[in-house]
Amino acid sequence: MPVPFSSPDPEPAVPSRRELNKAATRQAITDAALGLLRSKGPGNFTVEDIADAAGISRRTFFNYFGSTDAALASIVHGFLDNAIQQLRLRPADEPMLESAQAALVALADPKAIAPLAELFTLTQQSPLMSHTELEAWDHCRAQVFTVARERLAGTPGAQDELYVHALAGSIISCGKAAMEVWFNRRGPDLSPASLAELRKLLIDAMALLGAGFNTTASPSATRSS
Amino acid sequence: MPVPFSSPDPEPAVPSRRELNKAATRQAITDAALGLLRSKGPGNFTVEDIADAAGISRRTFFNYFGSTDAALASIVHGFLDNAIQQLRLRPADEPMLESAQAALVALADPKAIAPLAELFTLTQQSPLMSHTELEAWDHCRAQVFTVARERLAGTPGAQDELYVHALAGSIISCGKAAMEVWFNRRGPDLSPASLAELRKLLIDAMALLGAGFNTTASPSATRSS
DNA sequence: GCACGCACTTACACTACGTGCAAGTTTGCA
DNA sequence: TGCAAACTTGCACGTAGTGTAAGTGCGTGC
Numbered sequence: 256m257p258v259p260f261s262s263p264d265p266e267p268a269v270p271s272r273r274e275l276n277k278a279a280t281r282q283a284i285t286d287a288a289l290g291l292l293r294s295k296g297p298g299n300f301t302v303e304d305i306a307d308a309a310g311i312s313r314r315t316f317f318n319y320f321g322s323t324d325a326a327l328a329s330i331v332h333g334f335l336d337n338a339i340q341q342l343r344l345r346p347a348d349e350p351m352l353e354s355a356q357a358a359l360v361a362l363a364d365p366k367a368i369a370p371l372a373e374l375f376t377l378t379q380q381s382p383l384m385s386h387t388e389l390e391a392w393d394h395c396r397a398q399v400f401t402v403a404r405e406r407l408a409g410t411p412g413a414q415d416e417l418y419v420h421a422l423a424g425s426i427i428s429c430g431k432a433a434m435e436v437w438f439n440r441r442g443p444d445l446s447p448a449s450l451a452e453l454r455k456l457l458i459d460a461m462a463l464l465g466a467g468f469n470t471t472a473s474p475s476a477t478r479s480s
Numbered sequence: 481m482p483v484p485f486s487s488p489d490p491e492p493a494v495p496s497r498r499e500l501n502k503a504a505t506r507q508a509i510t511d512a513a514l515g516l517l518r519s520k521g522p523g524n525f526t527v528e529d530i531a532d533a534a535g536i537s538r539r540t541f542f543n544y545f546g547s548t549d550a551a552l553a554s555i556v557h558g559f560l561d562n563a564i565q566q567l568r569l570r571p572a573d574e575p576m577l578e579s580a581q582a583a584l585v586a587l588a589d590p591k592a593i594a595p596l597a598e599l600f601t602l603t604q605q606s607p608l609m610s611h612t613e614l615e616a617w618d619h620c621r622a623q624v625f626t627v628a629r630e631r632l633a634g635t636p637g638a639q640d641e642l643y644v645h646a647l648a649g650s651i652i653s654c655g656k657a658a659m660e661v662w663f664n665r666r667g668p669d670l671s672p673a674s675l676a677e678l679r680k681l682l683i684d685a686m687a688l689l690g691a692g693f694n695t696t697a698s699p700s701a702t703r704s705s
Numbered sequence: 706g707c708a709c710g711c712a713c714t715t716a717c718a719c720t721a722c723g724t725g726c727a728a729g730t731t732t733g734c735a
Numbered sequence: 736t737g738c739a740a741a742c743t744t745g746c747a748c749g750t751a752g753t754g755t756a757a758g759t760g761c762g763t764g765c
Contacts, residue, residue, distance in 0.1 A: 273732060273741070280742095301721065312744050317723065352693070389614040396653075416661045421685050422693050424653025428621075432645035439641070460646045467692035468577070468647050498712065498761060505713095526750065537715050542752065 281319055281329075283309040288326040289370075292377050327374060328387035334371045335395040338362050342399065347406055355399070355426045356461040359433075363454045365445050375434075376443045392427055399423040429460035506544055506554075508534040513551040514595075517602050552599060553612035559596045560620040563587050567624065572631050580624070580651045581686040584658075588679045590670050600659075601668045617652055624648040654685040 270278075287308035291300040302323055306316045320326040341358035349357075362368065378388075400423035407419060433456040441449045495503075512533035516525040527548055531541045545551040566583035574582075587593065603613075625648035632644060658681040666674045 271733080276732090276742085302723090303721085313722095314724090314745070315743055318743080321723075323722095385615065385618070386611050389618055390610065393610070393614055416664070417657060417681055417684060418688060418693070418695070420657035420660055421654045421688050424657050425650040425689065425693070428649025428653045429646045432642060432649050435645055436641045456642055459642060463643060463646050464650065465692045465694075467690045467694075468643070468650070469690075469692075470643070496762080501761090502713085527752090528750085538751095539716075539753090540714055543713080547751080 280309070280311060280315070284311070284316060284319055284326055285329055288323060289330070289374070292327065292374075297378050322387075324387035327378075328391050330370050330374050331388055331391040332394070334362065334367060335391060335398075337367060339395065339398045339402070342402055351403055351406065351422060351426070352461050352465045355430070356458055359430055359457045359461075360454050363450050363457060365450065368450075368453075369445060372438070372443050372445060375438050379438065392431060396423055396427040399426055425464055426461075429464050430457065433457045433460040505534070505536060505540070509536070509541060509544055509551055510554055513548060514555070514599070517552065517599075522603050547612070549612035552603075553616050555595050555599050556613055556616040557619070559587065559592060560616060562592060564620065564623045564627070567627055576628055576631065576647060577651070577686050577690045580655070581683055584655055584682045584686075585679050588675050588682060590675065593675075593678075594670060597663070597668050597670060600663050604663065617656060621648055621652040624651055650689055651686075654689050655682065658682045658685040 284305060287305050291304055291308060295304075300323075302316055303313050305323060305326065306313045309316070316326075320329070338358055341361045342354055345354035345357055400419055403419045403423050433453070437449075437453045437456050441452065509530060512530050516529055516533060520529075525548070527541055528538050530548060530551065531538045534541070541551075545554070563583055566586045567579055570579035570582055625644060628644045628648050658678070662674075662678045662681050666677065
């Protein structure tokens with residue numbers, strides 16, 4: 256407490272004590288959940304275990320998350336929300352596929368992807384995570400849909416609901432596909448070479464989509480480095 | 481019954497009494513679940529309610545399905561399994577997107593789509609169904625992946641895991657998009673005109689995918705009849 | 706036709722989930 | 736300092752889902 260005045264923190268909209276407490280509790284919960292996932296494996300711990308590890312009551316856990324899955328999926332949500340943020344930063348007149356490519360590549364960074372990679376490797380072999388993870392991706396799809404609809408509002412021939420829905424869904428599917436292939440190949444490897452491969456996979460996936468999956472007409476898309 | 485011998489039913493591998501009983505119970509459960517969904521709305525009935533309505537014990541319900549959601553999602557599974565069957569019937573040298581188009585259009589038939597349409601309209605406004613429905617679509621995606629991998633085994637430039645994963649995911653996404661747009665527009669309408677529109681949406685969605693979402697280069701894709 | 710074995714159903718018990726409620730505690734504000 | 740709102744907590748309750756052991760119906764070999 257160096258400053259006697261109101262704002263020791265130069266952040267916008269001065270985060271109040273309450274907000275900081277809530278954020279800390281939230282973080283403590285996800286940390287505890289991830290720790291238990293590491294030590295006991297998926298499905299082998301209860302909400303009470305998480306609450307104890309986080310130093311809160313069982314009831315309070317449910318004030319933050321609806322289930323253990325939801326607590327863990329918040330990691331995926333964090334990553335994908337970040338991706339959406341990147342997507343919104345792209346110029347509005349850029350083609351959607353290029354924007355998606357850029358947003359995803361920006362996220363292929365150790366800092367952002369490390370928790371996701373660990374979560375993925377810890378839950379890969381068990382279908383216990385699938386529920387909420389699928390929901391997280393679908394939530395992201397809905398947000399891509401919103402962004403795409405805003406952008407294409409004035410584009411002739413693309414104002415169709417069908418076009419926007421299909422595009423958003425396909426972008427998400429290709430992003431998922433790239434990540435899945437990467438995890439299958441590299442596991443929890445976060446080395447620069449591995450991340451470079453992820454970036455290439457993401458770019459290639461979007462290129463495939465843009466080329467309509469025509470293998471004959473995609474010069475630099477399907478071959479590895 | 482023209483034959484006095486063992487098989488009055490010309491089906492393969494004579495379904496035994498046990499199998500018939502199981503199938504009947506399974507059907508009774510899904511019927512009961514759908515009925516309760518109609519009368520009470522999503523989330524307003526329990527497993528015990530379903531079991532009572534189906535004339536079985538609560539425990540037996542769990543011998544067939546893991547949750548109420550799963551019981552209802554079996555309808556979606558039935559539809560999508562049917563679609564996969566149609567897909568497998570297509571000639572192996574046909575382009576995947578055309579096969580998918582054909583398989584989906586073959587399913588745009590009142591008989592096959594009626595239960596799906598009702599389920600969809602009953603659960604549309606509530607997210608209670610999303611879990612298992614997303615899983616059903618993802619299960620279908622995995623099967624499309626398998627079919628695609630088998631087909632493209634010898635195709636040069638397409639042997640990539642990435643290509644097959646991205647293709648399968650995108651096909652599913654576009655199929656979902658077409659159905660979603662159709663339900664949003666038509667609700668539970670199963671008239672020939674409505675089904676014709678669904679077929680058109682499915683065809684258009686696959687065409688969009690095949691054209692790489694290039695609006696400029698898709699002559700007959702995005703306009704309604 | 707009869708009895709044995711297996712598949713299936715059922716009741717019971719138990720753990721864990723998720724939520725409403727009515728306290729108690731902390732924070733923001735006058 | 737004192738009050739109000741936000742937040743945490745313990746308690747109670749209904750429901751989900753599973754292990755187990757006993758009962759019932761079906762297929763099979765004798």
